[in-house]
Amino acid sequence: MNTSVKIAGVTFQNPVMTASGTFGSGLEYSEFVDLNALGAVVTKGVSNVPWKGNETPRIAETYGGMLNAIGLQNPGIDVFIERDVPFLRSFNTNIIVNVCGKSTEDYIEVVERLTKKEADLLEINISCPNVKEGGIAFGQNPKMVEEITSVLKKHAALPLIMKLSPNVTDITATAKAAEAGGADAISLINTLTGMKIDINKRKFLLGNKTGGLSGPAIKPVALRMVYQASHAVTIPVIGMGGICSGEDALEFIMAGATGVAVGTANFMDPYATIKTIVGIESFMKKNQIGDINELIGCVEENNRPFGGCM
Amino acid sequence: MNTSVKIAGVTFQNPVMTASGTFGSGLEYSEFVDLNALGAVVTKGVSNVPWKGNETPRIAETYGGMLNAIGLQNPGIDVFIERDVPFLRSFNTNIIVNVCGKSTEDYIEVVERLTKKEADLLEINISCPNVKEGGIAFGQNPKMVEEITSVLKKHAALPLIMKLSPNVTDITATAKAAEAGGADAISLINTLTGMKIDINKRKFLLGNKTGGLSGPAIKPVALRMVYQASHAVTIPVIGMGGICSGEDALEFIMAGATGVAVGTANFMDPYATIKTIVGIESFMKKNQIGDINELIGCVEENNRPFGGCM
């Protein structure tokens, strides 16, 4: 049984990765999860200099989901390369570094520091709703997506994954823009911008007022966008948004994703990544599927006869 | 204690309405709910001629929400006026007729049939994701929103509420467009486009492939958009999306909504509308709020000192 997939020339032993920002750099979760078993560890966003993030509270629970406005707190690329890279390189898994910035120059600075020695792919977060400059501004405008993609492509030694925002009218426009700019892959979705109010205090629950909605609540929107995006481009798609199980992951794969990421589900269960991998494998075994690549994009139009679903 | 609000010159005894399509024309739920207690009954979408809707399955449950692709099945304006209007007019509540169409002419035809005798306000659904022509296409383009609003405004004897789609990059753009076109109010959000796949059959779960996501899962996105929209326009806003309780409704009111609608929650509990009204009243009593209008848009920036939420 083959569960390995290829994205931008890089082989992943299985399609299951961690979603950026939900797994740190793997250290904390390595207490629960053998990182060697993962397709890749996708790191928390890394910027050129340390970022201190937003005011607390940074998260709020919502019905079937959560809001976060961490604000990309991170130690900056120097500490990251010094401390996190050696730790991650001690495992037999791909490293995808998630990169954030407030300007094109910021992104370039980080991208240029990362070579085959430090990582396997780069994921460019142009869609974080929780920073004032840069971030989501890039991700909502197809022209800017294409531009930043092509600029970073010139500076990157590693394959580029552009991470798309779901807060757009037409996800196929930004997906195509990333492809046109030379992206090697796209990943989606980042979080949907949301809000929560504490009615007793008459205040926003989050320090940052708005936050990004993630978790199982958003899965149907994520799946639709992954389906649309993967049918709009020819580069591989990494799907995420509410994946909690092998079944969830298989929906994204059948919709057209080559890779999948588990994010918020780690908070619901620290073993979520491993359970997702095991779930995919047992589905394949049960259905005698020799190669997971057969499943990518296999969903068919619904021509079920009208009526009756017993 | 005053719970009454005014929208487009019409007085509502309280801000709580039904969300279009989740309450029929009130007949079925009148077995559980005294319609006299509601601020308004908002009807299922009505078109110029009968529509047969989409293939089944038309709904799918999702985590904390549901997808629907009913496809606006409705008996057409003739039957509606003959059968549903007399029924609804026998109650002491406002009638808001939700209008759908496949072309501007379709909308005009329905709008022209409805006068003060038949209804109190009109809600124009330019955001239904489940019909191929018209519907969402109008709702995602600010220019088209302004255009259809101003055309319908000319033909309408009743105040116009434009119902906005959340499947846009910038909700303030469509909100402002509706206002510029002469809308008397806006309502939001309609459903977020989503998808579900049956991995065993490798098929879309819905006959229509995609459907609209509603229910508590989407509340944070709805609330954010209601906040943004109500700060972008001066006309009243009717907020909806996942409201299940008085607390939920109060979040929308504090974010800036003058009215609120209860939709999917009716399926979770047929008494949901009444419970929402009672919940608002008891919050007002407990907090000694004499007039609900004091609460509209009262949410304040978060200047809570950093750290600690005990």
Next chain:
Amino acid sequence: MNIVKQAAEVICNDQISEGVYDMWLKNMMISHAAPGQFVSVYCKDGSRILPRPISICETDRTNKRFRLVYRVLGEGTKELSRVKKGETIEVMGPLGNGFSIDRTGHAILIGGGIGIPPMVELAKTLQCKKTIVLGYRDAVFLKEAFEGLCEIVIATDDGSTGIKGTVIDAIREKNITGDMIYACGPTPMLRGVKALAEQLGIPAQLSLEERMACGIGACLACVCKSKDKDEHTNVNNKRICKEGPVFFADQIEL
């Protein structure tokens, strides 16, 4: 009859076959349901927001009770199977139209798999001559509920009990005929029953299924294609939860 939405006390909830559970609930109003009506069962877990439609298998008006027999399919029915005696669950009902009772002649009842439960109340109500044809994949359940009420014919896919084959095979093999067919089961079976009824020239009432949200006719989720225009929406669709779940076979497309 009025529809109620209330908490109902669980009297018992026991597995009667692999993955099939038998639950009695206390509720006065619902115990007056007609054969073929159903209830909506609400989940306790908030992540599952829609109620599950389950047919009323049997009623006991004296003790104000009703019975559900259900198969564990997904998470909702799994949750239901874990509810313990003495706990309460929220239910809404009785819903739908139920079977039209024809008190004369010979009734043929046909139940396939988890479509068998509503046949119990029907068999108890029909006072005429009656035969029930029960179809199973393998394991037989609820057979004893029909003993003494009807002539019983069994068909199993694997031939482990009764005739090997479908309920249609059994009816043909046993040359069963009568004046009215009442059927509930998976759609392919109902299609077979519809064809058979046409061929034999017997009227047939079929109990249909569709995914539901409101359960009371408001949302238009659960329609089937109908011959006549439905008076509610003036199109050739009928609401399974309201005009159904039981329809005469010649009135609908399957």
Next chain:
Amino acid sequence: MNIVKQAAEVICNDQISEGVYDMWLKNMMISHAAPGQFVSVYCKDGSRILPRPISICETDRTNKRFRLVYRVLGEGTKELSRVKKGETIEVMGPLGNGFSIDRTGHAILIGGGIGIPPMVELAKTLQCKKTIVLGYRDAVFLKEAFEGLCEIVIATDDGSTGIKGTVIDAIREKNITGDMIYACGPTPMLRGVKALAEQLGIPAQLSLEERMACGIGACLACVCKSKDKDEHTNVNNKRICKEGPVFFADQIEL
């Protein structure tokens, strides 16, 4: 110590004061927790996806048990309050650093409201002279846990028991002094303790609270502002779930 995430059996779960519950759970690993550590408690209801952080009140290593004392605040703790003896709940722990134990001199323990529980294990562990100042709005709970362990001073907002006022008022009124303060309670109280400690020149350890997602230091949700750059992210933030929840007062801003 290793962190586990496991189902733990509920030994008991009883209300000990208006809205305050006392729960003992069975788990060998967590029964080895240090004073001031906490656990993440997972809800059963799927609509609540984040675990709830609750301090470990007391451990019983012999019987492999630990105790939680919690106040019903929202839906998650309400759900917890309904769990019955014999059922299991998912917990992760032990989490966080716990208090730094100073074995000499006179320890002043300060607990405010639902910040009192972790003081029980601490009082049991500290072998020096110790005074506990307990602050309540009105109803007193957990007082008996400290009897025989420490000198007990009580303050209530409404004056119904002990001194009328805050824990700070009580400390001033009683002229309590010592060599190390250990405190847990609402942020305004901790601010008062920090000021008092500075004024008296006594080091103070404060147990902080913040909304958490991962509970293990991965998501950076739960930070507080710190004097030193934290070595994890190289900014002046520390993770309450990992470097905390206990910090020396002079190391953080409140």
